[in-house]
Every structure is written in structure tokens, then in C-alpha cells.
Amino acid sequence: MSLPAGDHIRYGGDYNPEQWPTEVWDDDYAAFDLAHVTTLTVGVFAWAHTEPAEGVYDFSRLDAIVERAHAQGRDVVLATPSGAMPPWLARAYPDACRVDLEGRRHVYGQRHNHCPSSPDFRRLSVAMADRLAERYGDHPAVVAWHVGNEYGGACYCDLCAAGFREWLRARYGTLERLNGAWNTLFWSHVFGDWDEVVPPSMLSEHWRGPNHTAFQGITLDYRRYMSDRLREGYSDEKAAIRERSALPVTTNLMGFFQPLDYHRWADDLDFVSWDNYPPLPDDPLRTAARMAATHAAMRGLKGGQPFWVMEQTPSTTASRDVNPVKRPGVLGLWTWQSVAHGADATLYFQMRQSKGACEKYHGALIDHSGRTDTRVFREAAELGAGLARTGDALLGARTPARVALLLDWDSWWAVEMTDGYNRHVSYLQTLLQHHRALWSLNAEVDVVPVTADLAPYDVVVAPLLHLLKGDVVERLTAHVEGGGSLVTTFYGGRVDEDDNAYCGVPPLDPLLGTRVEETDSGVPGAANPVTLELDGVATTHDATLVFELLVPDEGTEVVGTYGADFYAGRAAVTRARRGAGSAWHVATGLDDAGLARVLRHVLTGHGLVGPHADDVGVEVARRVAPDGTTSTFVLHHGDAPVTVTAQVAGEDLLTGRVVRVGDDLTLAPAEVLVLRG
Amino acid sequence: MSLPAGDHIRYGGDYNPEQWPTEVWDDDYAAFDLAHVTTLTVGVFAWAHTEPAEGVYDFSRLDAIVERAHAQGRDVVLATPSGAMPPWLARAYPDACRVDLEGRRHVYGQRHNHCPSSPDFRRLSVAMADRLAERYGDHPAVVAWHVGNEYGGACYCDLCAAGFREWLRARYGTLERLNGAWNTLFWSHVFGDWDEVVPPSMLSEHWRGPNHTAFQGITLDYRRYMSDRLREGYSDEKAAIRERSALPVTTNLMGFFQPLDYHRWADDLDFVSWDNYPPLPDDPLRTAARMAATHAAMRGLKGGQPFWVMEQTPSTTASRDVNPVKRPGVLGLWTWQSVAHGADATLYFQMRQSKGACEKYHGALIDHSGRTDTRVFREAAELGAGLARTGDALLGARTPARVALLLDWDSWWAVEMTDGYNRHVSYLQTLLQHHRALWSLNAEVDVVPVTADLAPYDVVVAPLLHLLKGDVVERLTAHVEGGGSLVTTFYGGRVDEDDNAYCGVPPLDPLLGTRVEETDSGVPGAANPVTLELDGVATTHDATLVFELLVPDEGTEVVGTYGADFYAGRAAVTRARRGAGSAWHVATGLDDAGLARVLRHVLTGHGLVGPHADDVGVEVARRVAPDGTTSTFVLHHGDAPVTVTAQVAGEDLLTGRVVRVGDDLTLAPAEVLVLRG
């Protein structure tokens, strides 16, 4: 089971016509025609009107919506409505609402807030999925299933506590093993009975918030459990659908979303879809890099399979403190970027702007004015036309990459809930910093789990690989010895899968050829200058936050040294040659330029620096179709026109313009080329 | 029913002699004599000693207090004690305590914290009001009733939830109408039973705090309901009093107090009184302007009727993080300012400083030392003498104004709880900015509700008129077509009374001659330069936070244009001529100078720029007595002496000094003239 069938890059998005009288629907479809909209996501929040009371189903409105779409030649992605329960459900079953980290039972409100252990919620949501599959499973308009919506959060109720205990029994088998994993002799926590275990909350192990816990092991397991628990709800709905429908099933993920381990969700998704709402673009290039990283991570959930962008906004968000409009061209630029990195569909939230409640000022294809002569609509329509022009040329195409960036939720969780050394270390920002250095070189990068097959890659970059699990050390060693490069950082390989520190010689040390004798840390902004000696050139860079004091093994090459404090002159960056390859240890928080220098050196060694690596703001990315045809995307993220010497050739799929290597190539702001040939 | 009878500007304040042995009372009255104190507010926190156990009344102390006041020739404002319940009440009736926004039931403590739905609290507070009215309703010393104290806050208990449902039934009649008003199809919130509705709290619709809600409609209605609910408690007490006493009834309001819609309270107040505690005076002119605005708003609650300042501090507050003393002369300056803007009484909290608990360092006429030779006492005594000197000359005088500034709690609430566009927009700060621009021109301004009769005004300024209700558009249109000017801002006329966005053409647009195509926003400090062309002169000003991209109708005059970003050159400020008047649309957050320029231009067109408009810090305000006599107040807020050319004439009521137009007029810091003739 893989992606939905289709013959084009899908375009459209969330459509909630139940909020409007049917005469408005006519206007909607007229606008859809203008914008080349092909695909509509319906039913996401339909529970209240499809089951107005328990067991009373009324599909009349949904029927009308699906029929109309079909009549107008549109495909439908049909959602189960479990992302937002109706009022009657919360009233009848109060324990369908969550208990939060503060121990408070919530009552009815908002969305994405059901207790994943509530038997009533699960029964009713699965029954609804079953009914929907029964009714629409064979409908010719329906092309895929969208279960729930943006799963997330956590519940701390008694039912979840009971579930946690079962999950622990399954994981550990015995209390002895559990007590060992959690190191419970520390602070007298030895559990003598499974029922003594309570969820780690602000009323038990936590202080200050979700990342401050007395027992990292308990909290880590609760995160794993809660990720699994929410997934069970998804999977139960999926199973109910599968009984009646052979169509692919997904749910819309949220990119780098810390609460859920998407790597553990991936097997249950037929295809990946995600919602692209990057943070406020204070720096357009950072935003672009971040989106590229997220596309790669989402693509990496299912081994490089193309994915869908299930949501993005055509203009503004509403939930941020400040919600600027997307600048001219940016909608197209970002949409094409998603396609460049593997998207086979690019959809909006939403088709028509709601008139009330908290998303009434969130952008939409059709805004409150209902007009189609606005800048936003015009840009969206132009984009729709451009996507249509590509036909099926890009569909299913893969993105080749020989650089792997390792992403691991366990390390993410462990690093950020650790007491010591430095609370200012952000797993995600560190990962993104490493990605940004690679992206700025137009290197092709996959963001993959630590369990991924490393054979396709020449370079593996593993920032903050704090927690080691499975055979990762063996595989990294084989990768290096087989000629690959490995780049790791401070905090690497410190703890095992239970978040217990390695004693004696940590297992990653022999590969890296280093021992960490001490770990110093500094407040944000307090820098130690690190001098890098690479290719015969010395440069000096700020290093901040964490300073590992290394003792290199004999033969380990010192590439960077600290310049200040009592460890001035000691190793800060090392390279150990192992077999045909090298293992790098970047033992401190190098600044962007320093890190980029190390990574460029490593990529250069493998011939993996991409085209236009020195043309700031010019992104290049490739997709290779099943038939081997390569499309090379050239995207200009700068806000001024730029003229570069073309380093890739082909005919632009959008305009027919032919580019030859060596040409003067002038790119307008937000300009996109899709070169083939 | 209007203001209490009297023949002078009342002077005095809260007096709690029950905290002291009676020998101290002798000292009190000796000090009152020195300070010309005429009026004492008693009984505000008297519940515990007037009803020491349920149904056991003991008025001996209160009798003594009232009798002593009477014997000493002082008038009494008699308070009902419902602002602070006694301990026995909370213990006997735990649901008289509130449930807060976090869902937590409070227990006994603090004050101003009763659940307004508690039948026991209401029964007992009304019974107490009844007893007080019975005992003191005809007492010759008593001149007015003061019900409760500084009403505020909100409760989220089950009783309030039940009351909310009743309030909703009364407002909407049917669930269909309710679901429409709240747009409940969004996020599957369709209510199928009134009992499914729960108060919007941190356990239901809210996140982050009181201004972040998933359903603006629900929260907006809860605010309206809670404002009404608290008012019911006030009104029940008032009704009990009215059964036995014909004296005027008030409660002390708190100026620009967001939680309560004072416009909905106004009808139930016989006269308005309020407590003047301006924020820390980092800039004396801003503070002075703010107080002038607040006086105008309080005056505006009852159509311009004079009001009382029920509380102010003679020196310091205590509850702020930093509590500086009032600088020399400031007490008098601010007090005279209140009189200039319509106060018929000016009272303190409090007469004698408490020795313990949280207000022990709050200033008082008589401080812990008990001395009358302190700077503060001397200034207060001098002020008392000055007020006494005016006799009844100012009493009941009205403040003429031809400029109206519209204040609306619904828009205040809606703007600040909106998701999007920019959370940094403050309704109150924007309103005050507009007022400050008018005040600095010494324009006479009323701050009135959107339902006010606009006939008396030439200029209507309506910042952030976000939510439209009733016939406001028709009345604004008539105002403009009849020759008036209207100045509106960004966010104007976006939503209806249910906070649902207008679709198609918003009703205010035809009057303004503009269409808002997009709304951009920026972080605080990020400015777009706006160039204003007025009277043939171009000036450029920073604009921040919100940037509406206007499409002006044909004939709409573009007065200001953006200077940067992709909308450089587009309209930022427009003027549409309609009939004999003009409608202005200021589509962005202009800085003070820019806004002042627009407003000065508008006022100039109507001849409404006041005297001394260019003498910074010199405030001029007038009151016109029922017999037509005008008193013109000249107040100097600067901290250095200034000499100006007199633009108003008359004889100073305080000193007898005669001022003629054209005289060199030297004003000391904090100097005040009251010119008549």
C-alpha cells in the first residue's frame, strides 16, 4: 500500500462547505476552476453533523458534499472526524477528555484533545470510521483516507496510567528490569508493585514543566508510551477502514513535532502527509532551509517515498502572535520547493475562510470577500496552472541523496529533559544547524532514523546522537570502515536506550578515537574561540554552550582546538581514520561558519558539494522519476534578482526556457525553474 | 435619580475607624478639621463586625461611627459590605467562593471574590443591604449609598455555568441561532442540548490565558454574561436599598477596566464614581492624558453627568512593584484635573493608614505617625482649603465637547481575543493614543459608547471599531453626511455582534470608500514609513504592527501611502467625502506624531483645536454651570515653570488673580488656575 493513485501533482485542500449555504458552493467551484483545484479534503471536523447524537448517523450533508465534488470532477480525500469530538460525546463520557500535565481533567472544548485510553472515545471513533468506510469506501471520487487530524499532546488520567503499566510490563517483563532501567535505587524509588507506578506529571516527578523530571527514564518511557497510545487510536480507525476500503490511509503529521515519535508511526501510514506552517520568517533563508529539512525528514519516514503536503496557508496564519502575509511569489516558491523535495500533492488549509472562531483570519484560497481578483487568489491560480502544466512528469519521482542526517526522537527527548550539562542546548536547533550547513551547499540530504540502512550514503551526520540503541554503533562503524564519513557532536553516545549513562568506556568512543574527560558549559553568548586547521588553512570560530574536554586516542587527528580558558590548546574537533573512512567528533557548539567549514570539507572529500553552492539563496534539488528522468529544480530564495552562471542544464518545464551550463542565468526573487533534459 | 445633594465639591474619603480605639477618632477629626474634610465613606469592609455570625447583626460600631461623623458635621457615604465576605460565610457556603479560570474552587481569602451566582451570597448580601437601609436610610448624615466595592473578575463554577445557559437561552432563543452565532460547525462544536455548553476556561476552550480561546463567540458571550451577572448582585442590593431609602446609589468603578462592560452597568447607577489609580508615571504627560481620558469615559457612562472620584491616594500606592510618592503639587494638580473634567467629589483611600495587612503602606491622609505636619498632610490640607474656596461654583457643571471618542467593550474584548492578525495590538493603548493626540491639542472630548447620540459632535473618532452592532453604521453615515468627520482605523468594521466576519462587502466599507484586500502585520518595532500629504505638506512617519492593504473606491482620496515592502505606494490613510463631511480610514498603526497630524487636520477643519494647543504640558478644560457660567481650568503638568501668552481670560477662583488674553502668563509646576468671567 502506498500513495493514492493519480496522474498529477494534486492541488486543493481542506474544504468545509457545511459551514455555508449551498448557493455559496457554486461560487466555490467557480473559483476552483479558476485555480485548477483538483482535490478536496472533506469531513475533517464533520463529527457533530454526521453523528448529531450517539448512534444517530446523518450523512446527508456529507453525501451532498462528496456528490457535488464528484459531479464537478474533483477527487476527495475523506477524513474521519476524530480530530474533534462533538459536545454530546464529552458530556456522555467525561473521561474522553484529557487530564493534563498539571493533573487537571479537561471538559469540552477545542480539538485534538481526546484521551487515547478512553474506551468510549475509541469505540465511537472506530464506529464512525467504519460507517464512513462503508458508505464512501467505493465512492469513485474518494482517493484516500485522512484519519483524525494533527495528533499530539498527552493525557495523564487513570486510564492512561493503567495503560502505561501494561505497556511497561510488555517492555520490561519484570519489575527488576524496570527498576534497573529507571535506576530506581536513586532516591528510593524501587517499585515493588506495577500499580505503584504513576504517570510522570507536575504532581509527581516533574518540576517547572515537561522537560524537568526527577526520573528521566520514567518520563522517556511515558513519551514513548503516549506516542504509541495515540497511534493505537489511529491504527484502530485505519483497521476499520481497511475492512471496507482498499484506499491508502494517512494522517497529517506536523514535521518536527517533538511529542510523537513519527518513526514509530511510519509503518502504520500508507503514505506520509504533513502540514507545513514554518515559524515566522525572520530570515527567509533559515525558513527555506528549515522547510527543506522537514520535507526530507517526512520523506525519510517511509524510506524516501514521496509525500503529500496536506496543509499550508495561501497567505497568513492566525494562531501566531504576529501573522504576516506571504510576500509576492513566496507561495509559489515554497510550494515548488515542497515538490522539489518529494511532494506529490500540495494542499491548503483551507478553500474558503471560516467566518467565525479562532481561524477566521487564517488565510484561505477564497477569503471573506469571496473575490477572485485578489493578489492571493491570483498567485494561487497561477500556481495551480503551473502545477497542472507538469502533468505526471514529477509524480512518484524520488530524491537522490548520498548524505544522511540522523534524526532520533529518543535522543531528542533525552537531550532536552536531561539535568545537566546545559539546558540551552536544543536538539532541533542543533539538527537544523547541521542541515542548514549542508543545504547551503546544495548537498542532497536525507533525514533518516538511526535504524536506517546506511548503505546508500557516503556521509552520515549525527548531531546530538546522545542515546544509542540497537546496533547503531556497529552500523556506523561499518559505514566508516567501508569508506564513509561520520560527523558527530558533543553529547554523543552518552547513554543507553534506558537513558542510563555508559560506565567505563562508552561504546561509540573507539570509533571516534576520543574520550570525554570533562564537559564544561557556558551561558548563551559566552564563547570560546576554536581554531580549525583544515586543508592547510586555519580559521577561528566562536564555540558556545558545551565544551567537551577530549582526550584523543593515539592517532586521532586534532582538527580544531580551544583557544581560551584552562583547556586552551586542547582538542575541540577531531578526526579518526578508521578503515577507508573517517569519524569526526565536533565536541563543542561551533558557530554556523565553523560547522559549515567542517561539513564542506567532509562533503568535498566525497564530491558531494552541489551546484550553485556559492550562490547564496539559490537552492537546487532533484527528483528522479521511476523512468529515470531527472528534474532539477532551481529556486531563488533571495529578495533581489540575481545573475549566476548556470551549473545545471535543461528545459524549464514551466516556461520552456532552455538553460545551458555556463549561461548567464538571471533569477527573479521567488523564481523557480524545473529543468529537464 | 442623580447625584447626591450638596453645596460643595466633596472632600474626604474611606474611613475605617473600627480598626482603632475611639481615642484615635478624636485625632482623626482634629485632622479632618485641618484638612477641610467634609465627607466620609464608611462601612466598606464592615461585614464581619456588623454581622459577626449569620443572621446576628450588631450595628453598635457602625452606629458609633455614623453618629460621630454626624456630630462632627460630616456627611457619610454609606457602603454595603459585600466587597469582602466574612469568614463564617465562606465556611458555611463554600460555593460563595469562586472557581477560577483554571477551574479551581477558591476558599476563604482576599476580597472581591464572591461567586455572583451563589444564592446564599446573594441572599445574605441583600439582607445586609436591607438592614443597612432600614437603619440608616433616613439618617441625616447619610448622603449616598456605595454598594460593594470595585466589582470585577469572573467565576466558572457550575452555578455560573447554569446561569450562562439561561442567559444564552434568553439571548438566542434556539440552539440553531446559538450554533450560528458561535459558528460551531467549525471544529465540530454543534451543540445539540443547552446543557452541553460549559464555561470557556483553561479546562475547555482556552489556552495560554483569558485572551486565547478556540471559540471567540463563546468567550465573548461569557464576558457579557459575567458582566451582567455581577451587575445583578449590585442591582439586587440597590433594589433592597431603594425600598427603604431615596438616596442615590453608586458603586466605585475602576476606569478603563476590561472585565466589566460599564456601559451596560450605567443605567443601574444613579451616579458614576470611580477610583483613580493611574499606572506608574514614567511620563507625567501620558499619565495626565490617561486620567483625562478616564474622566471623560466615566463621565460618558451617564451622558456627561458629573461624577465622583471615589478613591485616589494622597501619596503612594502599595500593590505595585514600585510605589513612588506623588511629587510635590501633584496631588493638587491631579485633583483639580478631575474637577476640571467633571468631578463633583474627590475622595481618598483612605483617611487613616491601616497598621496591618496588604495596604499598610498605601498612602493615607493620616499616616502611621499620626502627624499633621508632614508634606503630604500639608498638601492635602491646602487642597481641601482650595476646594472649599470654590463653594458651589463648580457643582453640577457640565463639560462641553464637540469631539466624540467611541469606546466599546465588545470591540475591546473581540480585538484582544482574536487569533490573528497581531496579538500586540492593544485596544486600550490604541484608544489612549487617539485620545492623547486630541488632549494635547486641548480639544474637548467626550468618550462615549457607540450607541451614543452623535448629534452634539462635529468629529467622531472611532479607533478599532472592530465589532459593529445595532445601527452604528447608519448613524455614522448620517453623522458624516450631515457635515461631520469620522476617523476610523485598521480592524474597523470586520465583524458583527457575534464576532463573525462580514462576508462580501462589510457594511462600513461604503462609508469609508475603501476595501481591505489584505492585512499584513509586523513584530513590535518593525516599521513601514508612511508619508502623509496634508495641507500641501508631506511628512513621513513610522507605522507599525498592522498594515491594511487598501483598495480605495473611485473618488476616495489617498492621504497617506506606505513607503516600503511590496505595497510601497499603496494607500495607508484615506479620506472619503460623503455629503458635507468626510470619513477617514487610518489603515495602519501610525506613530504618535503621524496620528496627531491627521487628527489636528480634522479638528482644524471644524475649528476645534483648543487654546494653548502648542504649549506642551498646559492643559485647558472647561466646565459650564447650569446657569451658564463657564469655569476654565488651566493646569500645568510640566516639571519646570513656563511662561505662555494667555489665550483664555478670567479671574482665578483660587487666588483672585485676573488673567487677560495676551498677558504673559507664568505657570509654576503643578500650578492650577480656575478662570471665570
Place this chain on the structure above:
Amino acid sequence: MSLPAGDHIRYGGDYNPEQWPTEVWDDDYAAFDLAHVTTLTVGVFAWAHTEPAEGVYDFSRLDAIVERAHAQGRDVVLATPSGAMPPWLARAYPDACRVDLEGRRHVYGQRHNHCPSSPDFRRLSVAMADRLAERYGDHPAVVAWHVGNEYGGACYCDLCAAGFREWLRARYGTLERLNGAWNTLFWSHVFGDWDEVVPPSMLSEHWRGPNHTAFQGITLDYRRYMSDRLREGYSDEKAAIRERSALPVTTNLMGFFQPLDYHRWADDLDFVSWDNYPPLPDDPLRTAARMAATHAAMRGLKGGQPFWVMEQTPSTTASRDVNPVKRPGVLGLWTWQSVAHGADATLYFQMRQSKGACEKYHGALIDHSGRTDTRVFREAAELGAGLARTGDALLGARTPARVALLLDWDSWWAVEMTDGYNRHVSYLQTLLQHHRALWSLNAEVDVVPVTADLAPYDVVVAPLLHLLKGDVVERLTAHVEGGGSLVTTFYGGRVDEDDNAYCGVPPLDPLLGTRVEETDSGVPGAANPVTLELDGVATTHDATLVFELLVPDEGTEVVGTYGADFYAGRAAVTRARRGAGSAWHVATGLDDAGLARVLRHVLTGHGLVGPHADDVGVEVARRVAPDGTTSTFVLHHGDAPVTVTAQVAGEDLLTGRVVRVGDDLTLAPAEVLVLRG
């Protein structure tokens, strides 16, 4: 009962070998040998394995630990495990867990969190103490008892509420007295029944947090009560131990720890021990001064008796946001400093680094690597050797001082929970500022309670002596009249023991010769320049936060005057000569230099400026042994070598080096001399 017997400065620390297999113990003792470790604290968190189920005791592991220590010639400090309850206890007795300030009952987790009123917790903890004393009370290895661990926090449950009412009855006897103490007529709080009293929490009197309360009196009493209540639990355990063991009993305190009034705990401790974790050393001299102050305060708990440093870290902490390593030499420097100021033992947390949970990155003598060739281990071993070299020469030695700095928990609490004048005033920071000025002059200072005998002192420094209790005014008056100096500050002598303001003439005023007419305050950073005239020289200094406007009595000398604002020229610092001495009133927040100038002048008058007072970073401190032998410690806190002219003479106990007065004395960073002779 006093300090544990012994013949050396003890060295060692917390040892939790139950977390490791016994083969690791061999490595531990090998390392202890290298490091000269003599003393091990065991059993601190042993409850779970010594009583794995209620009433089921299993001392096999503890026996093995104690026996092994004994076999290896180490002394044992045996802890009762009540600092961390086992899971079964919380499950069986949910009310052994606390209710927090927010009113939330906690469940199992963390440590130091039992309800001190829980009869079950008290019963079980006392039973455990009894069992331990029975089993190990006569064990030859055991030298002292360590009850619980780092007591702190507060509980607000119904049992604690009931206990509070009993405590109040005992304190006040009648409700009339209680109502007077709390000034309950303010805000109608008159309590008519003891049962109406509820703990002051966020659900009753508090807002914003623990320092914001409507009734300071209630909160102050709850703090006193809770400090007593926690102490009862300690005392009950101690009593159980004393039944079976004659060894000294302590618990590890936390220095300047605001929640507990250690002066009220002192009588119940046989000797004082405390845990030295100074805040992040942004400025090494501030840190050194702070530690010196804390040593003095801990020493002051029991009249100057030597104390133990029960915990410090050899390298990093883990619970801070940033946890830097101790720089080379700093461990030794700080340890010797503690000895210089009265420590007879200096111990670590901990001997071997835990492998899991929240302290896994807290430093330890033996870290995860298990190596003894690390910098940290080497420094610790060198320090152990140095301490061993001193034998019993320093043991039991007292620290002479003729300057007393008054510390008072009641004033600390009262100042910081006061509404007004300025919330930015920190009691502790003000105290430390005064200490720092004295310390930088190498003056010998005791930090003592206000109840201390003042006879030994020439100078008494009493910053923020806000709340007066007992006969403190009489004793201060006698001190001054007898020739002593007294230095007080703003906020002094304002309230009585109930935190009620003095009315009329406050009792401290006659001694100071001043009256505070007004108290102005400013935001942090807003300064008024104060000019000091001392010894014929005028200097000007910034003063901030609080500005008392003094009216000096006739004859009171004005030493400092304000330079700005309406009180320019008025007294800011005064000196009143009384009998043979002087009373100083520093009426504003002088900056460090200004305060140091005043204090140096005062000390100079008494010949109390110490040696090397002008050698920045060179600390000098003395201990005098019972036999009269004086050891003078010279400690260099600077980070560069310095050469000074020796002002003290003797032979260095550590190196044998002889120093004569007048010698050029070169000190390396972190160098320490212990001069005798």
C-alpha cells in the same frame, strides 16, 4: 551534645554503593585510598531497600555497606532515609504526599516532599529511625546521625490546616489576640471560630505567588508554623535515635534557605551541617564572599560552634540551567575556605556518579569512566592529602569576630512579602551586599540572630531590620551606649512581631535619631546620587530602589545627602551619637562603593579593618584552637598570580613555607596558606 568525635578534618561524602554490584565497591575503596577519604555518608535514600514493604525490614544491603566501610577503616555518617519515601508508602497513604501552594495534592515522585502532618509518614519514619538506631547505634564505624535530607517546602493540606489552627491557639490563646495580630478588621476578615482559618495559598490569600498575600500576618505565621512543623518530624526521629544511641545528630541544611527559620531549628541540632552549592560563579569574588557569609551564618546557628560541610560537588552541578565545571584549583580553594570559616568536615555529594535519573551528570569523586587519572580526581586526592596533613591542628577551632551581622528570618519573610514600597528589594541580596563590604576588608564577621548576645561585638550591622521582636531595641541601645556602633538601613524597625506597623514613634527611632517622613521608591536602575561626607572627603554614589525622606533629630549628624529630586539636600545617611557609641541610618540603597565607604569608616573607628584589606581577592581568616593556637588562612581568589606585602606571619601548615610580615608574598591563583606561629 556537640560535634562527632574525631581527630582530623573529615573528608569523604555521600556514598550509595547499593546502586552498584559489589565488585565495583573494590574500585571505590581503591579510589578512596588514593584520595584520603575517611568518612562516608550512607543510607540517605535507602528506604526502599531497607523497608521494601510496610513493616518488612531488610538491612542486608545496609549491613554490607556499613561492614565494608568498617573493614576498610572508614567512619560512617548514618542517615535516616526519610528524605525520600518509597513508592509503597505513597500508595498506601496518599496523604503522606503534599498539597502544594496551588492546592493540588501530589502523588508519588521526586523527594523531600512528605506532608509533615501525615500521621502515617511520621509513624513510619520514626519507626525506621528507631530500627536504624537499634541496629547501628553502637556500631563502631558509625560516628554521627544524619536525619532526613535538605528539609524544605510546605504543605497546604487539611491535616496541615488543622495543625496550623493548633499552632495558632498555642501562640495566640484567644481569637481576639489572633484578630489583632492579623489586623483582620481590614477586609472583613474577623475570625469568629478557629476553624474558619485556612492556610494562605493561591486558593485563599495569595496572588501571583508565595510573596504576594492579602494578609501578611497570616502568611508570616504559616511560614513560622511550617518551619516548626517540618522540624517536628526531624525532632521526632532524633528523639527515637537518642533512645538508643548517644551519637550526635544533625540534618544537612542549605545555607541561606528562605523557607525554614534555621534559628528555630538550631537547638534541635547537635551540630550544624550544610550543603554548599553556590550559584553560578559569574563573579568569583562575589561567590567567595557569599560562601564566607553562609559559613558565618551556619556557624552562627549554634553560637560559633564549628560545623560540617555535608555536601559540595567536586566538579559540576546538574540541576542548574548551565553547569560549568569548577576551574582548576577552585575545589581546593573553596574547601580550604570552608575550613577557614569553621568547617570541621568537608564532604562531597557524591563518591560515585549515579548512572541514571536527574543527578547522573552531577559531579562525583569517581565519575562514569571510573578513572582516577582525571583532573577532578587528581585535585580531590591532592586536597585529601592536604587536609590529612593538618591532622587535628584545626579541629574544634573557633573563629574570632568583633563584627556581628544580624540575620532574621522574620524580617526576611516580612520584607519580601510586603505590598509596598518596592518589590525589587531583596532581603538576602541586601544582607550579602553588607557582608561583602565587610568581607572585602577581611573583617572577621559573625552572622547571628537578632537574639544573639551582642557583648562580644564592637560593630553590629543590621540591614533591613524591618520587624522588631523581643528586646532587640533595648539590646541595640545598650550596645551603642556602651561604645559600640550600629549600622541600620531603610525599612528598619517598621513593624512589630505581628508585622503590624508601629504607629506614632517607632521604637527604634530614638536610638537612630531620625524620623522617616516619607518613603519614595524607584524602578531598578533609577538612581539618586548621594554624597557622603566622611573624614573630610566627599564622594558621590548612586542610590537606588528605596529613598527614605528623613527628618533627623536635633544633634543627629547628616553624613550623606540626596542630590536630586524634590528631596535633594535632605539626609540620606545619618549618625547619631549615643553614649559612647554611634547609631547609623543608611536610608537608601547605596551602591557597593558607597556602602563600603560607610562601613570602612565604622570599622576603622574600632580598629577592625583586617590585614590585606586593600589586596583585592586576597581573603584572610583565622581559627583559634581550644589551646589558643591561631591558624591564619590566606586564600587567593583572583585568577592571576599576585605579589603582596605580607601582613600576617607564620609557617604554612601545608608546605612548611615560612612567611614574615613585610615579605614579598606571591600567591598563585587558588593558592592557600595556613599560617601558624
